[in-house]
Amino acid sequence: MDIKHLDILKDMKSKGVAPPNELEQYRNHPLVAGLNLTDKEFKQYLGVILRMIKEQTDIENNPANNTYFYTRLVRNPKDKLEVVSVPNEKTYQLMNIKSHYLIRDFPERLLNTLLNPESIGKSIDVTKKRVIRYYLDVLKNPEQSKGAYVYGNVGIGKTYTSIALANEFAKRDYQVAFVNCADIAYKLKLGFEQPNSVNNDLVNKMKEANVLFLDDIGAEDEKVWFYNNYLMIILNYRMDHNKLTFFTSNLSIDTFSTKLSNLMHKSFNAERLVERIRALTKNQQFEIIGNNRRY
Numbered sequence: 032m033d034i035k036h037l038d039i040l041k042d043m044k045s046k047g048v049a050p051p052n053e054l055e056q057y058r059n060h061p062l063v064a065g066l067n068l069t070d071k072e073f074k075q076y077l078g079v080i081l082r083m084i085k086e087q088t089d090i091e092n093n094p095a096n097n098t099y100f101y102t103r104l105v106r107n108p109k110d111k112l113e114v115v116s117v118p119n120e121k122t123y124q125l126m127n128i129k130s131h132y133l134i135r136d137f138p139e140r141l142l143n144t145l146l147n148p149e150s151i152g153k154s155i156d157v158t159k160k161r162v163i164r165y166y167l168d169v170l171k172n173p174e175q176s177k178g179a180y181v182y183g184n185v186g187i188g189k190t191y192t193s194i195a196l197a198n199e200f201a202k203r204d205y206q207v208a209f210v211n212c213a214d215i216a217y218k219l220k221l222g223f224e225q226p227n228s229v230n231n232d233l234v235n236k237m238k239e240a241n242v243l244f245l246d247d248i249g250a251e252d253e254k255v256w257f258y259n260n261y262l263m264i265i266l267n268y269r270m271d272h273n274k275l276t277f278f279t280s281n282l283s284i285d286t287f288s289t290k291l292s293n294l295m296h297k298s299f300n301a302e303r304l305v306e307r308i309r310a311l312t313k314n315q316q317f318e319i320i321g322n323n324r325r326y
Contacts, residue, residue, distance in 0.1 A: 131201035133236040136211040177313040178276040186323030189279040208240035266307040276311040
């Protein structure tokens, strides 16, 4: 759409002159025609109309344009015109994903990470392919699926692929909590000096989320109180209510069980906690093998 008439339009607006016939192309543009503008409204919103059309033309000429929001003229329920900003499709998706996180212990820049080759890459290790294949199967039928326990060395992509799955769930309007165990233990400890409602809120979000991700379990710097007073309660609730729960760790379940048993002096709680992990995952355990990609 040619916008060479911008100065003419602005001059017309200032003088209150009716639009000439040659400018009806703007009035009849698909973004404008449905508004059924009066001559007065057309003159009043000339600048907005031109901006709308220019943005539309720019995106048609350059689909890769990074315009996150578009200008739109709309009629509100009272039949008054309003100028609003509308997110483009990708921005809307990111906003929607973000809004479905009850807790999110990863950077905002990773919200666009999904279970697709663009995010994960086409050339990946066979062990990671098995994990991704299982995650995709879960997405097909979440209500009939169990979680998973994924382990392996540091820096091989356990957290990254879990974030991709978490975003896929959020994209599908599930309420998600993605929790780094060391971080949440630190937050809960800070909550000791604050009203009980602070910690209760965190715990309730982890209990109630449709899908919970417990990232890097076993790296909580040997906090027995975290396992006894919080994690046991959370996992017990989620097991009883059949809620999807996923774990990542540097340790296999058996190794984590041994560590926990030694840490808790072979108490019954250590065994109970591990049994809840096995129940929530139906003992579905995946090891990812590979080199540290962080350096």
